[in-house]
């Protein structure tokens with residue numbers, strides 16, 4: 001079954017149970033119409049994928065789309081990703097979080113609603129396996145810069161590494177999602193970053209340093225920028 005009912009998952013999700021087999025787990029936050037999961041799950045049948053999508057319309061769209069392709073290695077959950085990640089994912093269980101074009105919440109007073117925030121990053125760290133990664137792509141330069149500062153401020157726990165498109169990604173794109181295609185057609189710049197959890201940091205040793213974000217920071221890091 002592709003849809004997962006959060007009410008029936010217990011305190012912490014048992015991935016082996018819901019997929020009926022062991023395997024590395026990739027989680028996409030905010031799957032939208034599911035283009036990334038469809039492409040990656042088809043190409044990597046040995047990987048187990050979970051999509052978390054809050055909008056009922058897109059959640060159902062994904063279930064229908066994956067069902068028609070008879071994908072065995074994808075599950076969809078309709079949940080608030082912050083709640084799901086903080087409460088339901090076991091420690092050191094996720095190989096990769098994919099976060100593509102998350103809502104940028106551009107107004108300063110709404111920044112706390114961004115998924116990549118001081119509140120959520122420690123939970124992502126807890127959930128990742130050692131050397132597990134977060135792949136983040138956005139068109140929002142300020143969101144990109146502030147996230148990079150959050151990770152670099154805690155460089156004891158994270159390495160910011162070069163981002164490479166995964167095999168099967170359409171030429172000239174980072175991830176091949178609907179928003180990436182739309183924004184590139186509009187000529188917007190797109191920024192990408194990959195962050196790796198340092199292997200030697202224990203789950204309970206992560207005590208994040210608080211960050212005062214510098215609003216004058218610029219997205220000047222050409223390695224990660226593609227227009």
Ligand SMILES: C[S@@+](CC[C@H](N)C(=O)[O-])C[C@H]1O[C@@H](n2cnc3c(N)ncnc32)[C@H](O)[C@@H]1O
Nearest residue numbers: 030031032053054055080081100101177178179
């Ligand atoms: C801008 S769209 C990007 C969709 C897709 N990743 C793409 O690149 O085409 C953001 C998606 O995240 C979903 N979303 C926003 N907040 C969420 C949350 N707290 N939990 C789960 N999904 C969320 C929205 O419903 C929407 O589908």
